[in-house]
Amino acid sequence: MLFSSLVFLYGFLPAFLLLYYLGPKAWRNTTALLGSLLFYAWGEPAFALLLLGSGTADYALSLAMAKLPAGATKRRRGLLTLALAYNLGALAYCKYSNFFVDQFNVLLGWLGTGALPWTKVLLPIGISFFTFQKITYLVDVFRGKAQPTRSLRDYLLYISLFPHLVAGPIIRFHDLADQITGRAHTLDRFLSGLWRFALGLGRKVLLANPIGQVADQIFAVDPGRLDTPHAWLGIFCYTLQIYCDFAAYSDMAVGLARLFGFEFCENFKHPYSSRSITEFWRRWHCSLSTFMRDYLYIPLGGNRVGPARQVFNLWFVFLVSGFWHGASWTFVAWGAYHGFFISLEKVIGHERIRRIPALLAWPVTFLLAMLGWVFFRADTIALATQYLARLFVALPVPSLDLAVPHRTWAVLALAAVTAFLPESWWDRLGWTSQHPATQAQFFGRLAVGTVLFLLACAALANQSYNPFIYFRF
Numbered sequence: 001m002l003f004s005s006l007v008f009l010y011g012f013l014p015a016f017l018l019l020y021y022l023g024p025k026a027w028r029n030t031t032a033l034l035g036s037l038l039f040y041a042w043g044e045p046a047f048a049l050l051l052l053g054s055g056t057a058d059y060a061l062s063l064a065m066a067k068l069p070a071g072a073t074k075r076r077r078g079l080l081t082l083a084l085a086y087n088l089g090a091l092a093y094c095k096y097s098n099f100f101v102d103q104f105n106v107l108l109g110w111l112g113t114g115a116l117p118w119t120k121v122l123l124p125i126g127i128s129f130f131t132f133q134k135i136t137y138l139v140d141v142f143r144g145k146a147q148p149t150r151s152l153r154d155y156l157l158y159i160s161l162f163p164h165l166v167a168g169p170i171i172r173f174h175d176l177a178d179q180i181t182g183r184a185h186t187l188d189r190f191l192s193g194l195w196r197f198a199l200g201l202g203r204k205v206l207l208a209n210p211i212g213q214v215a216d217q218i219f220a221v222d223p224g225r226l227d228t229p230h231a232w233l234g235i236f237c238y239t240l241q242i243y244c245d246f247a248a249y250s251d252m253a254v255g256l257a258r259l260f261g262f263e264f265c266e267n268f269k270h271p272y273s274s275r276s277i278t279e280f281w282r283r284w285h286c287s288l289s290t291f292m293r294d295y296l297y298i299p300l301g302g303n304r305v306g307p308a309r310q311v312f313n314l315w316f317v318f319l320v321s322g323f324w325h326g327a328s329w330t331f332v333a334w335g336a337y338h339g340f341f342i343s344l345e346k347v348i349g350h351e352r353i354r355r356i357p358a359l360l361a362w363p364v365t366f367l368l369a370m371l372g373w374v375f376f377r378a379d380t381i382a383l384a385t386q387y388l389a390r391l392f393v394a395l396p397v398p399s400l401d402l403a404v405p406h407r408t409w410a411v412l413a414l415a416a417v418t419a420f421l422p423e424s425w426w427d428r429l430g431w432t433s434q435h436p437a438t439q440a441q442f443f444g445r446l447a448v449g450t451v452l453f454l455l456a457c458a459a460l461a462n463q464s465y466n467p468f469i470y471f472r473f
Contacts, residue, residue, distance in 0.1 A: 001042040002467060003197075003252045004204045006460055012039065013256075020260055021185075029157055029180065032260060036162040040126075047124040051160060054090060058083060058134055059155045062141045062148040070144075080142045084135065091131045097121050099327030126166030128324060130159050132291055137173040139295060146174040154180050163256040167249050167470040169267040169287035176262070183261035192434050193258030195445045200251025202452035204468070205459050207415045208244035210408055211237050217402055219377055223386035230402060231390040238377050239370045240415040243272065245469045246285070272369070272419045275361035276353050277341040280369055288324075292317050310346060315339040325376070330384055334375040341368060 001008050016035045023031055041048035061083045065076050098120055105115040137158065140146040149155040157180060164171055218226070218234030226234075250267035257264045271283035281289050293302075300313045315336070322335015345353055353361070371388065378384035436442040 001039055003249070003256070004201055004456070004460065004468075006457065009201075009457065009460075017259060028260070029153060033153055033157045033160065036157070036160040036165060039162040040160060040165055043125065044122070050090070050124055051130065052156065054087065054134070055156050055159050056152060057086065058138060058159075059148070059152050062138060062155075065138075065141055066148050076142060080138060083138045087131050087134050087138075091127055094121055094123055094127055096327045129168045129170060130165060132170050132288075133159055133164075133173070135295060136170070136291070140173050146177060149177070149180070161257070161262070163253040163262075164264060167246070167253075167468055168285075169250060169253065169265055170291050171264060171287070175265065179262050185261045188435060189258050189261065193255045195255070195449050196258065197252050197255030198449035198452045200248040200253075200255060201456045202248075203244050203251060203418065204248035205456040205463070206452070207411055207418070208241050208248055209459070209463060210411050211244065211415055212241040214404055214408055214412075215241050215377070219387075221402075223383060223390050226387070226390045228390055228392075228394040231387060233404070235370055235374055235377075235387075235391070237412065239272075239373050240412065240419055242373065242376070242469055243268075243419050244415050249468045249470065270419075270421075270423045272366055273362065273422050274365050274369075275356070275358055276345055276350070276365055277338060277368060278345050278350065278353075280365060281338070281342065288321065292321055296320065307347070311343045314343045314346060318342060328379075329381050330375050330378055333381055333384070334372055337372045337375060 001012060012035075016031075019035070020028055020031045037048050037052070040051065061079050065079045068076050068079075098118075101116060101118045105118075108115055137146070137155070141148055149158065158171075158173060158176055159165075215234055215237040218230055219238070221230075223231075247268040254264045254266070265287055267285060267287050269283040269286060271280050274280040274283055297313055297317045300316065301309055302313065303310060305313070316339075318335045318339030319332060320335070322331045322333070322338075325331045325334070371391075374387050374391075375381075375384045378387055436445055
């Protein structure tokens with residue numbers, strides 16, 4: 001089920017909120033859990049059983065870890081290893097088995113033997129996100145940063161809460177534990193949630209979807225037939241599309257969580273305003289970046305090791321991050337690409353990079369991020385390299401017959417404004433704060449939010465099924 005669907009907007013969400021608020025307060029966690037499981041099971045009920053089964057095992061092992069004395073390090077580490085093994089094993093099987101079998105069959109083809117028979121494994125939606133959340137819970141309990149939940153229901157609610165279930169943000173257990181056991185339900189927070197949800201809905205339906213149509217048309221063309229202007233238009237559209245699409249989901253997740261008393265971390269902080277690739281990753285998909293830092297980079301040694309090992313750690317983290325996004329060599333290349341520039345900036349020194357004038361640092365950083373999206377969007381490494389060549393080598397090719405409607409250019413300009421304006425500008429308008437500071441801001445939010453919601457609903461009536469990009473991961 002999509003947040004940006006009429007079924008969700010006019011069916012699931014109103015019914016869920018009525019049951020949540022009209023029922024006894026003591027039942028609210030149970031209502032949230034059952035609603036979240038229904039939301040997840042809407043497309044494929046079997047995946048909900050996987051979530052419930054693995055979650056129950058996590059809960060049992062976390063209790064066993066917590067009961068062991070602090071000195072029983074080996075036994076506690078053994079339980080943690082078991083829990084991580086089956087969680088990461090399930091992720092690897094569901095997400096990567098098709099990829100590795102395909103690569104093995106390619107090798108068999110080179111050797112002149114028959115292909116291995118294989119039935120494609122379906123990817124449970126959101127497994128990359130809820131697996132990482134389960135890891136934070138297990139590791140935090142092992143480290144003593146958190147105590148196991150008081151009930152299985154509360155743990156299952158943590159991993160299955162539908163606003164963040166399928167595409168994040170990746171919420172740490174210790175950040176949500178107190179909210180599960182006790183949270184404030186206020187009209188102010190509820191209205192703030194409606195505002196944030198309306199912003200995300202508008203960004204997804206009115207900006208990301210139409211821009212994505214242009215990007216899809218251009219990337220569907222054989223790079224051999226693509227001229228340079230259209231190649232730049234295609235990757236610029238995709239650069240704005242993926243930001244508007246994923247940031248929209250995060251806006252909607254934060255807004256929906258506020259509707260029933262939860263507060264999530266911010267996942268995007270105007271990343272295209274960054275002045276370095278390092279800063280870009282502090283602003284883009286923040287919950288993934290901090291997860292990789294705290295649960296992979298620091299355990300590898302982080303900054304406590306020598307310069308050469310630091311560079312290796314950074315490369316390794318970004319290779320893992322790239323492969324986490326998808327089972328394809330293009331995602332590995334995308335991770336290696338960012339790992340190279342992150343490592344390079346580490347060697348140069350962040351203080352020196354900060355001295356570079358903003359008028360130079362910002363466009364260079366944006367250009368590097370945009371070029372990296374070619375690997376992310378292309379189906380193969382060969383297509384990615386051919387597309388990159390078209391960006392810089394203007395070969396004589398037939399003119400591409402692609403008419404971009406005037407309305408799309410206006411949408412593209414509006415998307416660029418939302419992506420490039422500094423955070424301070426939005427702060428002055430009061431759009432990024434949780435609560436309106438003045439009466440004018442309150443009525444302004446009410447008017448803008450209502451218009452965005454109505455326009456988005458009208459657009460949805462004419463649009464085909466268009467899931468969020470990160471549903472693939």
